[in-house]
Amino acid sequence: MISVESETKLKSGIRVVYVPKENIFQYLKERKEEGFDTLLMITGVDYRDHLEVVYHLLSTRTNERLVVKTKTDGEVDSVTPLWKGANWHERETWDLVGIKFRNHPNLRRILLAEGWVGHPLRKDYPMDKKQYVNLGDDGEDRVSFDNKEGY
Amino acid sequence: MSDSILVTSLDEALRWGTGKSLWPFTFGLACCAIEMMSAMGPDYDWARFGSDVFRDSPRHSDLMIVSGTVTKKMAPRIRRLYDQMAFPKFVISMGSCASAGGPYVRGYSVVDGVDQVVPVDVYIYGCPPRPEALIQALKMLQDRIVAGKVRH
Numbered sequence: 001m002i003s004v005e006s007e008t009k010l011k012s013g014i015r016v017v018y019v020p021k022e023n024i025f026q027y028l029k030e031r032k033e034e035g036f037d038t039l040l041m042i043t044g045v046d047y048r049d050h051l052e053v054v055y056h057l058l059s060t061r062t063n064e065r066l067v068v069k070t071k072t073d074g075e076v077d078s079v080t081p082l083w084k085g086a087n088w089h090e091r092e093t094w095d096l097v098g099i100k101f102r103n104h105p106n107l108r109r110i111l112l113a114e115g116w117v118g119h120p121l122r123k124d125y126p127m128d129k130k131q132y133v134n135l136g137d138d139g140e141d142r143v144s145f146d147n148k149e150g151y
Numbered sequence: 152m153s154d155s156i157l158v159t160s161l162d163e164a165l166r167w168g169t170g171k172s173l174w175p176f177t178f179g180l181a182c183c184a185i186e187m188m189s190a191m192g193p194d195y196d197w198a199r200f201g202s203d204v205f206r207d208s209p210r211h212s213d214l215m216i217v218s219g220t221v222t223k224k225m226a227p228r229i230r231r232l233y234d235q236m237a238f239p240k241f242v243i244s245m246g247s248c249a250s251a252g253g254p255y256v257r258g259y260s261v262v263d264g265v266d267q268v269v270p271v272d273v274y275i276y277g278c279p280p281r282p283e284a285l286i287q288a289l290k291m292l293q294d295r296i297v298a299g300k301v302r303h
Contacts, residue, residue, distance in 0.1 A: 112222050112260065120259045127259060135227035151226030151262050 002027040016067040024070045025077040028055060032082055035059045036066055039079070042089035044097030046123045051099055054078070078104040096121040113141035162299075169213070169239055170296035171201035173289070176236065177213035178229075179220025183246040183279040190282035197286050201293065209235040214292070215269070216285070217242045220248040220255060221262045233269045241301065243288050247278045254278075272301055 004023035004027075005018040019027045047050040053076050055068040070076060078084045090101045091110040098119030099148035101107055109116060113133045118125050132150030134142045144150055159167075179187060190197050191205060198204075206212040209232045221229065233240070244265050247253035255261040265271060272295070273288045295301045 111224075125259070127257070131223070131259070133223040133227060135231060141224065141227075151223055151230075151268055 002030060002099060014044055014065045014067055016069065019068055019070050020073045021070045024053075024068070025079060025082075027058075028068065028079055029082055031057060031066065031068070034072050035061055036064075037061075039083040039086055039089075040065075040078075042086060042093055044093040044099045044121070046097060046121060051097065053093065053099055072099065074098065075100040077102050078107075082105060095119070113143050115143040116142060117143070117145075137148055161235060166297050166299055170293040171242070173202040173214045173293070174204060174206050174212045174275070175202060175214040175216050176209055176232070177205045178208050178215055179218050180221065180225065181248060183218035186279045186282050187216055187218045187245065187285060190285045195216045195282040195286060197282075197289060200286060200289055201291055204278060209233075210237060214235060215244065216245055216301075217249040217265045217269075217271075218244045218245040218279075220253065221265045221268065222260050223262055224260070226262045226265075226268045229265065229268050235246075241292055241296070242271045242273075242286075243267050243292065244274045245285060245288070246280055250274045250276065 002019065002023045005020060007015060007017045009015055017109050022047045038058040038060055040056040040058050043054050045054065050071045051074055053070050053072055057066040057068065058064075059066075076099060078090055080090065080103075087105065088110060090104055091107060093099050094101060094107055095109045096119055107115065110122070116131060129145065130147065131143050131145060134144070134145050134150030136142050142150065189195060193298050202214070213236070215236065217229065233242070242265070244250045248255065248261075249265045252258075252261055252263040256263055262268065273292050275282060275288045277284055293302070
């Protein structure tokens with residue numbers, strides 16, 4: 001049984017728990033066995049001094065929801081062995097927030113073009129440094145900082 | 152004799168035929184596409200104005216309606232699809248996003264208007280524009296094609 005760092009309850013009755021990043025996989029595995037069988041979403045938040053990964057779970061039997069959060073330094077275990085649907089959620093979180101998921105089967109960018117520099121939802125992402133995308137002859141995207149090279 | 156025989160030049164007849172038989176290209180990028188589908192559907196039925204079926208292939212279509220946000224990843228694909236369309240070809244930029252970037256204009260992933268990618272004939276404002284606005288844009292484009300005032 002993995003212990004949680006803190007637990008709060010929202011007005012809507014949804015429990016929000018913080019779990020240490022080393023135990024996140026084990027904790028979510030226990031919750032899945034307990035009845036939280038659906039992973040609604042995974043997302044990431046940049047709080048400047050640390051990154052947070054947020055998991056929303058749903059129990060289809062009791063209609064109960066659970067929000068699991070973990071403070072990370074940018075790397076966390078993938079939960080694709082538990083839920084196949086986590087695959088694209090984790091790729092999106094990697095793409096936009098830049099959180100690495102260990103043991104992910106295919107951790108590539110999913111929304112932005114391959115070769116994009118930086119992760120746009122990070123607070124330190126340089127918004128004034130525009131990037132431009134073009135299509136190469138091989139059908140792959142080319143990213144460059146020169147506006148003559150792409151759109 | 153002029154009462155019974157319609158006299159015209161071949162060029163004018165061709166322009167009239169081009170304008171009244173535009174086949175749009177199914178090119179929904181965002182929420183504007185819902186309005187475009189509505190314009191096509193039974194309520195607004197823009198087949199009345201001589202622009203009939205939406206085609207799924209760029210090689211069948213004359214008119215590209217860019218209906219929605221043009222992302223930087225999509226822009227080169229738009230250019231490629233535009234290049235695959237046969238002449239004569241026309242572009243309608245539908246809504247704020249396609250015309251100038253819309254609410255995402257300062258974003259990291261959005262092109263500031265589709266006119267940076269392909270030449271545009273008619274712009275429609277609105278977020279999203281109503282189907283009537285799209286039908287008006289179609290009429291404007293048709294009038295300009297028939298009058299020979301449109302670039303290819």
